[in-house]
Amino acid sequence: xxxxxxxxxxxxxxxxxxxxxxxxxxxxxxxxxxxxxxxxxxxxxxxxxxxxxxxxxxxxxxxxxxxxxxxxxxxxxxxxxxxxxxxxxxxxxxxxxxxxxxxxxxxxxxxxxxxxxxxxxxxxxxxxxxxxxxxxxxxxxxxxxxxxxxxxxxxxxxxxxxxxxxxxxxxxxxxxxxxxxxxxxxxxxxxxxxxxxxxxxxxxxxxxxxxxxxxxxxxxxxxxxxxxxxxxxxxxxxxxxxxxxxxxxxxxxxxxxxxxxxxxxxxxxxxxxxxxx
Amino acid sequence: xxxxxxxxxxxxxxxxxxxxxxxxxxxxxxxxxxxxxxxxxxxxxxxxxxxxxxxxxxxxxxxxxxxxxxxxxxxxxxxxxxxxxxxxxxxxxxxxxxxxxxxxxxxxxxxxxxxxxxxxxxxxxxxxxxxxxxxxxxxxxxxxxxxxxxxxxxxxxxxxxxxxxxxxxxxxxxxxxxxxxxxxxxxxxxxxxxxxxxxxxxxxxxxxxxxxxxxxxxxxxxxxxxxxxxxxxxxxxxxxxxxxxxxxxxxxxxxxxxxxxxx
Numbered sequence: 001x002x003x004x005x006x007x008x009x010x011x012x013x014x015x016x017x018x019x020x021x022x023x024x025x026x027x028x029x030x031x032x033x034x035x036x037x038x039x040x041x042x043x044x045x046x047x048x049x050x051x052x053x054x055x056x057x058x059x060x061x062x063x064x065x066x067x068x069x070x071x072x073x074x075x076x077x078x079x080x081x082x083x084x085x086x087x088x089x090x091x092x093x094x095x096x097x098x099x100x101x102x103x104x105x106x107x108x109x110x111x112x113x114x115x116x117x118x119x120x121x122x123x124x125x126x127x128x129x130x131x132x133x134x135x136x137x138x139x140x141x142x143x144x145x146x147x148x149x150x151x152x153x154x155x156x157x158x159x160x161x162x163x164x165x166x167x168x169x170x171x172x173x174x175x176x177x178x179x180x181x182x183x184x185x186x187x188x189x190x191x192x193x194x195x196x197x198x199x200x201x202x203x204x205x206x207x208x209x210x211x212x213x214x215x216x217x218x219x220x221x222x223x224x225x226x227x228x229x230x231x232x233x234x235x236x237x238x239x240x241x242x243x244x245x246x247x248x249x250x251x252x253x254x255x256x257x258x259x260x261x262x263x264x265x266x267x268x269x270x271x272x273x274x275x276x277x
Numbered sequence: 278x279x280x281x282x283x284x285x286x287x288x289x290x291x292x293x294x295x296x297x298x299x300x301x302x303x304x305x306x307x308x309x310x311x312x313x314x315x316x317x318x319x320x321x322x323x324x325x326x327x328x329x330x331x332x333x334x335x336x337x338x339x340x341x342x343x344x345x346x347x348x349x350x351x352x353x354x355x356x357x358x359x360x361x362x363x364x365x366x367x368x369x370x371x372x373x374x375x376x377x378x379x380x381x382x383x384x385x386x387x388x389x390x391x392x393x394x395x396x397x398x399x400x401x402x403x404x405x406x407x408x409x410x411x412x413x414x415x416x417x418x419x420x421x422x423x424x425x426x427x428x429x430x431x432x433x434x435x436x437x438x439x440x441x442x443x444x445x446x447x448x449x450x451x452x453x454x455x456x457x458x459x460x461x462x463x464x465x466x467x468x469x470x471x472x473x474x475x476x477x478x479x480x481x482x483x484x485x486x487x488x489x490x491x492x493x494x495x496x497x498x499x500x501x502x503x504x505x506x507x508x509x510x511x512x513x514x515x516x517x518x519x520x521x522x523x524x525x526x527x528x529x530x531x532x533x534x535x536x537x538x539x540x
Contacts, residue, residue, distance in 0.1 A: 176365040183333060183353050184379030184430065194378065198369045274369035276412050 041065055059244075068248035075249055080234055084250070085257060087229035088219055091147070092212075095154025095219075099211055102155070103162030104204060108196065110163065111170020124160070132157035132218050136225075146226030150219070157218040158211035165207025169200030202273040209265040216258045282312035282466045283345040283356075283433035285332075290341035291491075292327055301327050302492035304341065307485065314460055314467040316481035316500075318474060318524060324492035325470045326438055332468060333359040333436050345433065355379060355430040360440045364423035366411040372398065373407045376425045397429035400459055417448030424456060428463075435460065437469040441476070453479045454505055461504065474524060478517050479506050486520075488527035496523045 048064040051057050061067065075081050110117045110124075132153050139149035177195050186194065223232025231254050238247035287307040293300045302324035309315045319325045330336040332343055334353040343350045350357065358379075366375050377394040385393075398407050401421040406414060411422055420440065427435055437456070441449040457480045460467050469480055477484045478500055486496040498520055506513055 174365065176361065176363070177367060179335060180361070180365045181378075181382070183335060183359050184426070185353060185355050185382045187382065190382050194381070195367070198367070201369075274410075274412075276368075 062244035063248050065248075067245035068252055071243075071245040071249040072252070075246055075253075080246075081250075081253055083229055084231045084234045084253075087227075087233075088223065088231045091150050091223075091230065092154060092215055092219055094151045095215055096158055096208070096212060098151070098155035099158035099162050099215070100208065103159045103207070103211075104166050106159075107163040107166020107204075107207070108170060108192075108200075110167035111173075111200075112196075117167070124163070128160040128164075132214075133221055136222065140226070150222045150227065150230075153222045154215045154219055158215045161210035161214060162204070162207040165203045165210065166200060169203025170196070172203070173199050198274075202269060202275055205265060205269045205272060209262065209269065212261055212265060213258070216254075216261065220254065281433060282464050284311050284347075285309040285315075285434065285466060285468070286344045286347075287332070288342050288344075290328070290331065290343065291339045292324065292331060292336070293339050300339075300491035302487070305487075305493055307494060309466060309468065309483075312461075312464050312466060314457060314469065314480055314482045316469045316471060316477035316484040317487055318471060318477050318484055318520070319487035319492065320472060320528065323487045323489070325487045328487075328492075329359065329436050329438050329468060329470045332434075333357060335359070355383065356432055357434040357436060358427040358430050358432040359436040359438060360420075360423055360427050362439045362442055364411075364416075364419040366419055366422055366426075368410070368412050371408050371410055372403055372414070372422050375411055375422050376429050379426060379430050393429050393431075394425075397425040400428060401425045401455070415448075416444055417452065420444060420448075420452060421455075424452070424459075428459065432465055434466045434468065437467060437471075439471055439473075440469075442471075442473070449476075450479075450508075456480065457504070457506075474517055474520050475508060478502075478513055478520060479508070484520055486523055486527045495527045498523060 045065050048060055051060050052064075072081075106120075110120065135153055135156055136149065139152045140146065143149045143152060173196065177199065178191060181191060181195050219230070220232040220235065223230040224236050227233055231250060235247055235250050235254075238244070238250060285308065287305060290305040290307075291300060291303050305328065307315075317325045317328065327336060331338045332350065334350050334357065345357065367378065370378065373394055376397050377390050380390045380393060395407075398404055401424050403418060403421055403425065406418065411419060414422065423440075435456075440456075441452050444452065453476055456467070467480070469477070471477055481500050484498050484500055485494045486498075487493065488495045498516070500516055502510075502512055502516065508514075
């Protein structure tokens with residue numbers, strides 16, 4: 001082989017330097033994470049402090065960070081938080097499962113077939129613009145129980161980001177990959193399993209991330225009525241029993257659970273993304 | 278790697294696009310004996326690339342036939358594999374996975390796939406990069422992966438559609454020599470489509486010039502030179518000049534028709 005420009009394979013000579021870089025980068029990220037959260041807490045504390053300067057607003061003291069964090073252990077020990085995580089988690093999981101099972105094939109069809117895309121564009125855009133919660137009265141009539149109705153609402157909220165992201169991923173596939181695969185003897189199912197699915201994993205996961213955000217927002221008001229479990233019910237219960245510190249503690253937990261779920265999807269996106277940039 | 282070449286016979290091959298009026302090329306006849314490296318030279322638009330896609334089974338001919346050892350080509354097959362202008366590698370795969378992807382479409386055992394992939398990677402001298410993601414490679418290395426991906430199928434015929442035109446001069450020259458050397462060592466046929474006369478002289482045993490509208494073979498020349506071929510060699514220079522004269526002659530092939538149309 002004659003001389004040519006080559007990219008050298010990665011060598012282990014700079015392991016120490018690489019570790020230093022990684023540690024420095026991780027340290028900066030942790031610092032930003034902590035500073036951001038402290039700033040949020042400070043703003044929360046400041047808002048309640050300013051409101052309660054007026055003695056007539058003293059009832060708002062229960063909304064302060066300290067009261068909320070003091071209420072957390074009792075909520076955990078009484079099983080309110082574990083039960084809410086379990087109930088809301090089950091509904092979220094089922095709703096997301098349905099959204100993925102329905103949304104990914106729809107997205108693939110939209111991305112692969114111009115005819116299907118043109119036929120479905122108007123009805124899908126129309127349906128997408130209907131607030132998921134506005135389906136609630138219909139869902140309650142159609143389904144036997146509230147449980148199924150809430151799962152339906154989550155699926156309705158989550159299906160569109162999944163479907164449209166999948167379709168966008170399909171649109172970005174290099175048509176030459178199909179030509180190369182066909183040239184090497186690929187059958188139609190190879191095109192789906194070996195080309196399409198790996199190529200769109202990033203976009204599907206991005207759609208799931210968006211869908212999860214929407215679903216997590218929708219599930220709380222959806223649980224305000226009809227059910228006696230989940231975060232929505234727990235918040236409603238705290239409000240009705242005037243336990244505002246518990247209400248604020250539950251908001252903290254809802255935010256934390258949502259953050260953890262989102263972070264998990266981000267990790268999956270990083271793991272399966274092949275995009276460089 | 279067990280590869281052998283094939284006798285190629287193209288008879289009366291005609292192609293016309295359904296959506297466009299006119300014929301791309303008309304009644305092309307061409308033969309290539311087992312193990313030959315054949316270059317098809319022509320200007321852009323003369324139909325040489327379409328001809329190659331038909332031989333690869335990726336396009337259908339309007340009329341005529343292509344036979345390898347007497348058997349007609351009726352679609353893509355691992356026996357006749359095409360290498361494109363760009364490597365078109367699958368960016369979510371490593372070098373090893375890209376090279377072996379065609380074998381995973383067939384019913385090969387894991388052990389066979391691993392052994393053939395390792396051999397193909399050795400042939401293109403990318404052993405140190407086997408586990409690297411293909412996005413970490415240079416353009417030349419990526420084209421070597423595409424070459425290994427074709428070779429691993431043990432094709433009788435390798436079709437090259439201007440495969441090195443996007444590479445820098447040094448990498449291009451290196452790959453031209455390497456592909457010819459591998460083809461001669463393993464014995465498979467090559468059909469190379471190019472508009473680069475130097476490439477044809479370095480890589481081919483015979484060059485045909487395609488010109489006209491509709492396109493057809495208007496000239497052919499044996500490139501009977503010893504290997505390895507050096508651009509500075511007077512024999513190479515002489516054949517290059519000869520081929521260039523024929524190419525320019527072919528470029529005037531359309532002029533009377535164009536003049537008649539203008540008149």
